Amino acid sequence: GIQVEQSPPDLILQEGANSTLRCNFSDSVNNLQWFHQNPWGQLINLFYIPSGTKQNGRLSATTVATERYSLLYISSSQTTDSGVYFCAVGYSGNTPLVFGKGTRLSVIA
Amino acid sequence: NAGVTQTPKFQVLKTGQSMTLQCAQDMNHNSMYWYRQDPGMGLRLIYYSASEGTTDKGEVPNGYNVSRLNKREFSLRLESAAPSQTSVYFCASRLTGGENGYTFGSGTRLTVV
Numbered sequence: 001g002i003q004v005e006q007s008p009p010d011l012i013l014q015e016g017a018n019s020t021l022r023c024n025f026s027d028s029v030n031n032l033q034w035f036h037q038n039p040w041g042q043l044i045n046l047f048y049i050p051s052g053t054k055q056n057g058r059l060s061a062t063t064v065a066t067e068r069y070s071l072l073y074i075s076s077s078q079t080t081d082s083g084v085y086f087c088a089v090g091y092s093g094n095t096p097l098v099f100g101k102g103t104r105l106s107v108i109a
Numbered sequence: 110n111a112g113v114t115q116t117p118k119f120q121v122l123k124t125g126q127s128m129t130l131q132c133a134q135d136m137n138h139n140s141m142y143w144y145r146q147d148p149g150m151g152l153r154l155i156y157y158s159a160s161e162g163t164t165d166k167g168e169v170p171n172g173y174n175v176s177r178l179n180k181r182e183f184s185l186r187l188e189s190a191a192p193s194q195t196s197v198y199f200c201a202s203r204l205t206g207g208e209n210g211y212t213f214g215s216g217t218r219l220t221v222v
Contacts, residue, residue: 096142
């Protein structure tokens with residue numbers, strides 16, 4: 001099956017700093033999503049991005065499908081950005097997502 | 110709009126007991142999923158249902174059964190709980206096709222002693 005690797009596993013930032021999270025995957029996919037799990041455990045979908053670039057406020061994501069990686073950018077980080085960020089991929093829109101192990105982000109005031 | 114509702118939120122079981130985790134969505138989604146989350150492991154798929162009337166095994170199905178009761182509800186049953194099933198269980202749903210992401214429930218924290 002597909003392997004999903006996320007890096008770094010842990011990241012500590014000062015409030016206001018920028019960061020880049022990376023997701024590598026082992027096979028061609030047609031479905032890639034980024035999620036944020038807040039400190040209370042709730043999982044929120046951030047982006048559906050099997051290819052190309054999207055932006056939503058201070059967050060943006062880029063997927064280069066031909067090179068099998070995706071990047072999540074967080075600019076001007078805030079303490080509310082803390083939590084775990086998951087990348088998940090699937091062969092198609094109809095196959096279940098396979099999740100990476102996540103990047104744990106801590107933003108310190 | 111409640112989204113995906115999971116019950117219960119917390120549960121403690123003794124080894125060998127059975128229980129059913131309930132999941133319901135009100136978004137008219139056709140696909141539903143059960144994942145478990147263990148420390149350092151990310152989320153792993155237990156079972157999924159691509160549409161009403163169908164269910165399929167995921168990566169870690171042993172010890173579990175599921176029922177897609179109708180389009181709204183997808184339950185997960187532990188017939189004889191084991192300590193290895195101590196985990197946080199998440200239900201998710203999705204409208205397949207197009208740029209539709211997963212919507213997750215708030216999770217059920219299960220401890221088996």
